Amino acid sequence: MEEINKTAKVQFSLRPFSADPKVQAVIFVAFLAMYLTSLGGNALIALTVQINHPLHTPMYVFLANLAALEILCTSCIAPLALANLLSMGRTPISIAGCGTQMFFFIFLGGADGVLLAAMAYERLIAIRYPLGYTLLMSRPLCVALMVGALVLGFLLSLPLTVLIFRLPFCNNSEIYHFFRDMPAAMRLACADTHVHQSAPYAISFIRLSILLSMVSVSYVFIVATVFRIRPAEGRRRACSTCSSRLSVVLPQYGCTSFTYLSPRSSYSPESGRVVSVVYTFITAILNPLIYSMRNKELKTALRRALRGL
Known part of the structure; x- marks a missing residue:
């Protein structure tokens, strides 16, 4: 109990990219520009699909x-990263706050990966079985795939977060990262982490192997089907x-494979930050x-939405 209470009082800070305030300011502007671009672009796509x-x-x-x-996913990282850049790494965060950010990042990132696999399956059905597309990609199946992505993301994030924060953290520590990522946080534990490393590695390996297999098989069948499409225009669009x-x-x-499947002996904090x-x-x-740039229907809908603003 004393060890748990001691760990609960530990606070983390994020190491700045540079000790030079001018360099930090440039990085802050770059991060802010990327965040606002992704926020605006993705919001525009979601709203355009919703209203059309x-x-x-x-x-x-x-x-x-x-x-x-x-x-x-970006919003659970960017605001705190930007605040840390402005404070030159002097923004402390509790173990509970660190765990919360890690949970939501793994949850949303895991759901994102599952949804990408579902989208590959959807394209396979659309290209390989166009006549049965409506039946095979029914509304209940689409809802089930989207809910399933969230459920799988949750089931992935909860045990990993609990596992990491059952480790003892003895002192206030500086995380060599711009957010509280799992490999960077695990390196700060004041205990043997070999067993704790094995479980996240195994879970990540199984998850990525299954998703990559699903995506690879889908696109192999898609490519095989595309080469059988007679009209050149249809082949080009596919x-x-x-x-x-x-x-x-x-x-x-x-990038996910590099971050979560790299052996600890070869893990580089500098490379980890860049890949992240x-x-x-x-x-x-x-x-x-x-x-938006590669889809004619979406581009048309986006133009109409922008003209209506």
């Missing part, structure tokens, strides 16, 4: 939900859709940019 009835199809509903998840999806999926899964910028900010910007 012709876009109420599984493809666009999944896209709107992905945009909403990107907003929530390839364009698949390439845009992959440009979102690959950075997301690749990619999968927290860059992919959130790629989502609205790619889907």
Whole structure:
């Protein structure tokens, strides 16, 4: 009990990117610009799909939900990261606050990854079985896939967060990161973490293996089907859709694999921070940019929405 009470009083701080206030200011502006861009772009996509009835199809509903998840996931990180940049790393956070941010980040990020796999399956049905698309991608199935993504994200985040914060943290510590990520926090525990490392590694490995297998199988079948499409225009549109999806999926899964599956001996805090910028900010910007620029129907709806503002 004394150890738990001692851990509960521990506070963390985030190490600044630089001791130079001018460099911190430049990074602050860059983070703020990325956050506002992702926030505005994803909000515009979600609202455009919501107010345009012709876009109420599984493809666009999944896209709107992905945009909403990107907003929530980025928003659980960006405000605190920006505040820390302004304070030069002097913004303390309690163990409870650290655990809360970690829980929601893993929860929303896990749901995001599952939803990307569901979107790959939806494209497989649309391209390989166009005549049975309405039946195979029914509204109840779409709702089940979206709810399932949230449930799986929750089931992933809860045990990982509990596992990490059952470790003892003996002293106020500085996290070498711009948010409270699991690998960075685990390095600060004042106990042997080999057993605690094995469980998150195994869970992450199983999750990513299943999702990557689902996405890979879906796109293998999609590519095989695309090459059998006779009209060149149909083949071009299918390839364009698949390439845009992959440009979102690959950075997301690749960066997550690097962060959570790298052995502790080879984990680099510097590399971890750079990779984390990619999968927290860059992919959130790629989502609205790619889907709006590569989709004619969505571009038309976005233009109408912007003209109505």
